[in-house]
Amino acid sequence: MMATRGKQLIAMEGVSKSFxxxxxxxxxxDSLDLEVYEGDVLCLIGPSGSGxxxxxxxxxxxxxxxxxxxxxxxxDYASGTPLHKIRQHTAMVFQRFELFPHLTALENVALxxxxxxxxxxxxxxxxxxxxxxxxxxxxxAHKYPSQLSGGQQQRVGIARALANKPKVLLCDEPTSxxxxxxxxxxxxxxxxxxxxxxxxxxxxxxxxxxxSVATECLFLEGGKIVERAEPAAFFDRPQHPRLKTFLERLx
Amino acid sequence: MHAKKLAWIWSVIxxxxxxxxxxxxxxxxxxLDYEWNFGFLKDYVWDPINHTPGLLLQGLxxxxxxxxxxxxxxxxLGLIIGGLMMGREPISRWFALIFVDVFRNTPVLVQLxxxxxxxxxxxxxxxxxxxxxxxxxxxxxxxxxxxxxxxxEFEKGQIDAAKAMGLPSWQIAYHIAAPQVLRRMLPALVxxxxxxxxxxxxxxxxxxxxxxxxxxxIVAVSFKSFETWFVVAILYCLVNTVLSSYGRYxxxxxxxx
Numbered sequence: 001m002m003a004t005r006g007k008q009l010i011a012m013e014g015v016s017k018s019f020x021x022x023x024x025x026x027x028x029x030d031s032l033d034l035e036v037y038e039g040d041v042l043c044l045i046g047p048s049g050s051g052x053x054x055x056x057x058x059x060x061x062x063x064x065x066x067x068x069x070x071x072x073x074x075x076d077y078a079s080g081t082p083l084h085k086i087r088q089h090t091a092m093v094f095q096r097f098e099l100f101p102h103l104t105a106l107e108n109v110a111l112x113x114x115x116x117x118x119x120x121x122x123x124x125x126x127x128x129x130x131x132x133x134x135x136x137x138x139x140x141a142h143k144y145p146s147q148l149s150g151g152q153q154q155r156v157g158i159a160r161a162l163a164n165k166p167k168v169l170l171c172d173e174p175t176s177x178x179x180x181x182x183x184x185x186x187x188x189x190x191x192x193x194x195x196x197x198x199x200x201x202x203x204x205x206x207x208x209x210x211x212s213v214a215t216e217c218l219f220l221e222g223g224k225i226v227e228r229a230e231p232a233a234f235f236d237r238p239q240h241p242r243l244k245t246f247l248e249r250l251x
Numbered sequence: 252m253h254a255k256k257l258a259w260i261w262s263v264i265x266x267x268x269x270x271x272x273x274x275x276x277x278x279x280x281x282x283l284d285y286e287w288n289f290g291f292l293k294d295y296v297w298d299p300i301n302h303t304p305g306l307l308l309q310g311l312x313x314x315x316x317x318x319x320x321x322x323x324x325x326x327x328l329g330l331i332i333g334g335l336m337m338g339r340e341p342i343s344r345w346f347a348l349i350f351v352d353v354f355r356n357t358p359v360l361v362q363l364x365x366x367x368x369x370x371x372x373x374x375x376x377x378x379x380x381x382x383x384x385x386x387x388x389x390x391x392x393x394x395x396x397x398x399x400x401x402x403x404e405f406e407k408g409q410i411d412a413a414k415a416m417g418l419p420s421w422q423i424a425y426h427i428a429a430p431q432v433l434r435r436m437l438p439a440l441v442x443x444x445x446x447x448x449x450x451x452x453x454x455x456x457x458x459x460x461x462x463x464x465x466x467x468x469i470v471a472v473s474f475k476s477f478e479t480w481f482v483v484a485i486l487y488c489l490v491n492t493v494l495s496s497y498g499r500y501x502x503x504x505x506x507x508x
Contacts, residue, residue, distance in 0.1 A: 060415050088417030098412035102430050111426065112416050164416060 006038025015068030151182035310465030329394025441498030
């Protein structure tokens with residue numbers, strides 16, 4: 001398939017997780033294997049409850065797993081390395097933005113550089129200002145999250161995620177909470193990041209976006225990856241019957 | 252639809268109620284056959300013979316001291332108890348729940364008696380120590396509930412965001428949770444502190460020389476209870492006005508967004 005693959009950044013091996021839901025065992029992840037290499041832009045697609053968000057959140061240990069093994073940049077979560085150290089290799093963009101409401105846009109973005117890279121406040125804020133400029137919000141730097149529109153908040157969320165210079169950007173339905181006319185504000189920036197070579201794993205329902213941004217699309221069903229293909233093949237020649245019906249229902 | 256105008260009838264009702272109340276107060280004072288004399292109290296404010304603060308000022312100082320330390324220890328202990336109430340360890344959680352229930356649901360007066368006459372006899376406690384200790388425990392039970400309420404209201408998604416950034420848990424607590432939880436606790440906390448300053452008057456029953464004890468002594472000598480209690484009420488009111496104004500100032504300063 002791809003002749004030159006970059007470094008392996010994420011490896012999931014036989015990852016399983018289930019919830020007990022009123023006496024019924026609900027399997028969310030079913031011995032799932034997934035590798036992410038440098039430069040990959042993977043879009044996780046699937047019906048609700050298919051485990052795609054859980055899969056993404058397991059990558060930075062926001063969800064615990066019952067079985068299997070997850071490695072980030074060669075470090076196993078079970079290796080005893082402090083959790084927060086491993087998490088510093090990745091960054092996450094959330095469906096509901098999850099900005100810190102008591103901090104301005106600038107302070108939200110500067111927090112990581114200040115606390116993790118241990119930069120002095122003026123340097124951290126200079127970096128944050130540069131990132132806000134990159135997402136087109138340099139004029140909103142001193143506003144609080146509640147004073148910004150959803151699209152603007154999510155762009156601050158992306159700037160905050162980039163501030164720690166992550167190796168992989170994890171995006172959990174980054175446009176699902178936005179008004180339809182604001183979606184492009186966010187997808188444009190993610191598209192731009194992808195073209196600059198940022199490695200990303202994106203859970204999304206925006207099929208047009210997935211098609212144009214992804215290097216590969218993955219279809220999840222019942223906690224398993226049932227189809228994995230380049231976007232053109234994934235959308236135009238789906239193999240698995242569940243993916244076929246899923247795509248048909250969308251159009 | 253246009254915005255509705257306020258009906259004039261509400262203003263009429265307000266005026267009527269206010270008038271009735273004022274008339275009641277005025278006529279009670281008018282019917283009271285009493286010669287008001289506040290002058291004698293100035294000797295209790297400043298002792299003219301020894302040139303030292305008089306009974307009232309001495310009592311005020313003790314009231315401030317007892318309130319200050321009760322609020323300080325009560326808040327620290329309350330945060331710990333509140334934390335235990337939300338913890339996963341079952342024994343300490345049950346202990347914290349029972350502690351809060353006992354101290355919130357029984358009269359402070361009884362708590363003071365038990366602390367001074369029963370516990371205090373066993374371990375030899377000064378009245379003031381027993382008073383501060385009881386009020387601290389009482390205050391802690393309220394602070395624990397206020398703390399728990401503020402933490403439960405906190406949106407957990409932010410914690411995920413802070414974890415995903417790679418912050419260790421103490422930094423999440425210090426930089427993300429604490430400023431917001433504190434801000435949310437503030438109004439209820441100030442209310443509790445104001446209430447505690449007034450409740451501190453109860454320590455006079457275990458012979459702590461606070462301002463209420465001073466007033467009891469002054470009344471016993473002068474038989475002028477109206478004037479004495481009025482002045483004492485004004486002093487409590489002054490302390491609490493300062494306290495709640497400072498609280499409101501902090502609230503404004505810490506406003507989120």
